[in-house]
Amino acid sequence: MRCIVQRVQSANVKVDQKVIGKINRGYLIYIGIHVSDDENQVIKMAQKVHALRIFEDENDKMNLSLGQVYGEILAISQFTLYGDTKGNNRPSFIEAAKPEKAEALYQQFINELKKNHHVEQGVFGAHMEIMSINDGPINILIEI
DSSP, rough: EEEEEEEEEEEEEETTTEEEESSSSSSEEEEOOOOOOOHHHHHHHHHHHHHOOEEEEEOOEEEEETTTTEEEEEEEEEEGOOOOOOSSSOOOOOBBBBBHHHHHHHHHHHHHHTTTTTEOOOOOTOOOEEEEEEEEEEEEEEOO
């Protein structure tokens, strides 16, 4: 499982020109599910995201977690995180989980995150338009 966690001032996602998810300060997370992932990876990733400390404290050190700053999450499914371009210019996605498995694990991941945070989400498999104001910029790649 791979996630790109972006610290944002705000973010939203549109499907068919309609905003379906919107957050203020927090994380915009792009989520990729690998063919070998299971619920154990999902739980570990949710714990990692919850404990991640990338907000500044009073000494301008990245030392505060999302919960400590009352942040929100916008979660976006992103199978292209497993795009492999080794030897080709056109990516191969054979390492990405099939949609049925990926969607179930994506939803489980969101449910795990919702135990501790306000979570908005995109539509699995839909063409989405994501707008964000990256804060920092801070982009963290997490792989479990």
